[in-house]
Amino acid sequence: MDSAAGSRATLKLMIVDDSNIIRRRIERSQQIARLEVVGAASNGRAAVEMFRRTQPDVVTMDLTMPEMDGIQCVEELVAINSNVLILVVSALADKATAVEAIEKGANGFLCKPFTDRQLNDALEELLSEA
């Protein structure tokens, strides 16, 4: 699989959250010209399947979800493609959870609730790693 750090102008974005409102909100609010949404999943298991199929470069990842939680999903996605850039977007506001997500392979953490500006700043910072 290609590296997210490649020179392609467009990067594929997958959104993972069990809330339809949040999935739609992230899709609507993200203003990064080089990001193209290729899919949205409502739990970790569906996200892994979609990840294999659509091969996104960037993922926004909720943590508290049914079937497979976000921490386990981060681990599985990184095992498939270690170059994927993952922004965790979660209400879990304790430092230990953020550290655990980063240790499992996530690249950034945005705490819910968030403004459009905070979302775009977090995505910009994530992409600056690419």
Added chain:
Amino acid sequence: MFKEAEIRTFIEGTTNYFETSAQQSATVGSPYLVTDGKPGAYEYTGVIGITGARRGIVYFTAPRGMLTVLLMRMQETDTSDENIKDLVGEVANTISGNARRDFGKNFVISVPIVIAHDLEKVTTPHARSFVIPINWRTHSAKLVVCLE
């Protein structure tokens, strides 16, 4: 036992939710203690189960009118019953998850359970709950914290 001083965490979580998501402040009334196991509910309720270091539930309950306007403030045009239920669960999830900033990782939250159109189904595991009244625009809602 859950201490009255700890209610501050949930008040801050509630006000932060409205300020950030709706870009419009909510006012929070004086929290009060209910000891008869009947803290009350509105038409839509998002319930979060709490396990780990604390046990019990946190629920956010609101009328449809408030949730519809909140969705619209979030630029969401689909105000279907499904999205209203999604929102009430997400508010409960966000406020409960934010509480881990103070209570730590062992404050374990479940995915939301949503109860709509059936106020009798909204129950608490213990007789004693703290109720935080929330006023936003012309609407009223409640956050109920029922923890051991």
